[in-house]
Amino acid sequence: MQRFLQIAPGVMVATAYRLTSTSTLVIADDGACLIIDPAVTVADLAALACDIRDAGLQLQAGYATHPHWDHVLWSRGLGDAPRYATAGAVDLFESMRTEMTDMLQQSEPGHDLELFGRLTALPGDGRQIPWTGQSAEVIVHDGHTPGHGAVFLPSAGVLVAGDMLSDIEIPLLDTVADEPLRDYRTGLQRLAAVPGVQWVVPGHGHVGDAAEFRRRLDADSRYLDLLTAGEPFEDPRMTAQWQRDSHAEQLRVVAGQDAGSG
Numbered sequence: 001m002q003r004f005l006q007i008a009p010g011v012m013v014a015t016a017y018r019l020t021s022t023s024t025l026v027i028a029d030d031g032a033c034l035i036i037d038p039a040v041t042v043a044d045l046a047a048l049a050c051d052i053r054d055a056g057l058q059l060q061a062g063y064a065t066h067p068h069w070d071h072v073l074w075s076r077g078l079g080d081a082p083r084y085a086t087a088g089a090v091d092l093f094e095s096m097r098t099e100m101t102d103m104l105q106q107s108e109p110g111h112d113l114e115l116f117g118r119l120t121a122l123p124g125d126g127r128q129i130p131w132t133g134q135s136a137e138v139i140v141h142d143g144h145t146p147g148h149g150a151v152f153l154p155s156a157g158v159l160v161a162g163d164m165l166s167d168i169e170i171p172l173l174d175t176v177a178d179e180p181l182r183d184y185r186t187g188l189q190r191l192a193a194v195p196g197v198q199w200v201v202p203g204h205g206h207v208g209d210a211a212e213f214r215r216r217l218d219a220d221s222r223y224l225d226l227l228t229a230g231e232p233f234e235d236p237r238m239t240a241q242w243q244r245d246s247h248a249e250q251l252r253v254v255a256g257q258d259a260g261s262g
């Protein structure tokens with residue numbers, strides 16, 4: 001993993017070689033810290049624990065943007081801070097723990113399964129991550145998966161988007177949902193409505209500035225429009241075969257929906 005780089009006051013982002021995954025560390029003046037989407041590999045989680053310890057920080061909370069295997073990992077070295085997620089994310093993960101564990105074992109074996117996806121639902125109305133540092137607002141939607149919760153840090157102007165708004169991945173819809181397109185559009189609308197975004201951090205990909213945030217919103221809306229039209233099309237982000245496969249599947253699912261409703 002590349003080392004953490006500060007993108008705004010108190011907000012550091014590390015980008016991993018594996019899956020171009022990002023980890024976002026939010027640091028308070030008193031040394032308390034919050035980790036969002038910790039890391040994917042055993043080595044990167046260990047490095048994260050070392051970074052936190054070496055910097056003299058106290059990890060107060062973790063947060064998973066959504067209940068997919070690559071966002072809910074942990075290591076003993078990170079300690080026993082609560083690991084929050086939206087209530088919907090917690091429920092979905094528990095209902096899919098077996099499948100998620102299989103995916104983890106196929107993609108990234110070697111993790112401590114005792115710690116895999118041990119999530120706690122956000123308290124209260126579920127709109128804030130409870131910690132003592134800067135406000136961390138949660139924006140919930142079902143676009144990529146039910147219970148997806150992006151995080152906006154208003155004082156830093158940073159939107160941690162989870163698996164949305166990537167420069168290297170097409171929009172990946174929840175194809176088993178009743179209305180994946182509607183859910184994804186709603187998700188994009190909720191992110192577009194966040195005021196004062198200076199930086200966007202995608203779950204996989206590269207940090208973008210305010211103009212890049214708007215560009216990605218447009219690119220993803222355009223992708224959904226083309227998907228809705230139902231004709232084959234290309235997107236410059238589809239470089240890997242798995243993305244081409246996901247794209248083909250999404251075209252199939254959307255076409256099938258149209259046939260069903262017509």
Ligand SMILES: [Zn+2]
Nearest residue numbers: 068070163203
């Ligand atoms: Zn992911």
